[in-house]
Every structure is written in C-alpha cells, then in structure tokens.
Amino acid sequence: MFALVLGLSWLVLTPLCVWMLFGRDRGGTARVIAALTLVGLQTGTVLIGIAEEHQEHGQATHIAARATPSPSAPPTPSPRARPCATRALSPSSVRLSRRETGLDGMTVYWAASPDECGTASVALHPDGRRLQIWLREGAAHHKGARILPVKVAGGLASLELRLSPPLRPRSQYVAVDARTGHRIPERRGA
Incomplete structure (x- = not known):
C-alpha cells in the first residue's frame, strides 16, 4: 500500500517540484522545499526497494534453512x-x-x-x-x-x-x- 501511495506522490509532486525549482519568480524557500521533497521521494523509493528485496530474500532463505535432508x-x-x-x-x-x-x-x-x-x-x-x-x-x-x-x-x-x-x-x-x-x-x- 505504501508503494502505491509513493508512486502516486511521484506522479503528482514531481511536476509541481520541477515547476517550483525552475519556474520564474520563485523564492529560495520554495526551491529548497521542492528539492527536499524530491530527495524525500527518492529516499522512500530506495528504502521500499531495499525492504522488498530483503523480504523476498529472507523468505527463500528462511524456508531453505528449515529444509533438512x-x-x-x-x-x-x-x-x-x-x-x-x-x-x-x-x-x-x-x-x-x-x-x-x-x-x-x-x-x-x-x-x-x-x-x-x-x-x-x-x-x-x-x-x-x-x-x-x-x-x-x-x-x-x-x-x-x-x-x-x-x-x-x-x-x-x-x-x-x-x-x-x-x-x-x-x-x-x-x-x-x-x-x-x-x-x-x-x-x-x-
């Protein structure tokens, strides 16, 4: 569910952040907020990827470790x-x-x-x-x-x-x- 929310956040917030970063007549505070928002989205994406990879690897290893000849x-x-x-x-x-x-x-x-x-x-x-x-x-x-x-x-x-x-x-x-x-x-x- 969190991955879905993160994906939708990327779709909605990325164009807004790009507009705030590169648009005319934008103050420094708006640009900092836009940059931090993009960094937060990227960090969330990386953390979800690591968590899913660890979960898949952990399940296969856990079952294989339980297997005995x-x-x-x-x-x-x-x-x-x-x-x-x-x-x-x-x-x-x-x-x-x-x-x-x-x-x-x-x-x-x-x-x-x-x-x-x-x-x-x-x-x-x-x-x-x-x-x-x-x-x-x-x-x-x-x-x-x-x-x-x-x-x-x-x-x-x-x-x-x-x-x-x-x-x-x-x-x-x-x-x-x-x-x-x-x-x-x-x-x-x-």
Whole structure:
C-alpha cells in the first residue's frame, strides 16, 4: 500500500517540484522545499526497494534453512572423481508429504541422465498456495539452496526434501518450477 501511495506522490509532486525549482519568480524557500521533497521521494523509493528485496530474500532463505535432508537417504558419492557439471533441472513431478500438522516434506522427480550427479541443489519458496521450486544439478546456484543427495531408479532421479517445522496445512498446495513458472504435476500414491 505504501508503494502505491509513493508512486502516486511521484506522479503528482514531481511536476509541481520541477515547476517550483525552475519556474520564474520563485523564492529560495520554495526551491529548497521542492528539492527536499524530491530527495524525500527518492529516499522512500530506495528504502521500499531495499525492504522488498530483503523480504523476498529472507523468505527463500528462511524456508531453505528449515529444509533438512531426509534421514532415510544417505549421501551417495559420485562415482566420478571430478566434480559434477552444474545444469538446471526440469522437475517432471513432485510428491507432497502431508500430515495433520501440515506439509512436512516432498519428493521431487526428474528424468535421469546417464551421467547423473550424486547431488542436486534445491530451494523452496512458498508463495501462498504456490510452492516455487528451484532445482539444479551439482553446486548450489540459488540463494538459500540446500544440496541434497539424489537417488536414481527406473530412469527417474529424485531427491527428498524434509521441512521442519512443517508448512501450515492447506488443502491444495501447487508445486511450480520457479525458472519457468509452469506447474509441476503431483504424483499420488506410494
């Protein structure tokens, strides 16, 4: 709401301040007031930008910091001695683990490649009922991403992401690939 008021203030006050600064027969007091008004508008704009950036970064980092690797999936070392190549992964499906207390974990699936890396980085950012997921093979790329072990079975690679504490209970969470904005289909059953 404050951003809307600030935007409208820019639209209304900027022409008035420019007229007061550069108009004929204006005294020094009017010019100082106009300059201070423009400085105040610019300061407010910068502060809102910093606050929004900090809020978005804080939410993604907070959720990623709460994510813990599954105890049933020990880290699998890569059979290769050299480090894995970093590449963006496209999730094909996701299985959400729901309890009475809320969403406490998920398993993310994607098509496995012949030289699949033993780890992948994942970051989760809940936005209302949307769960935005960033997934990359190899080293972490997104701020707040966690590196988790990858399991490969039947041509599908997967990783398990546990959330502690769980996200609040909602009937319909929708997983979304944060890179593309496309919905990730939910896999049902065991």
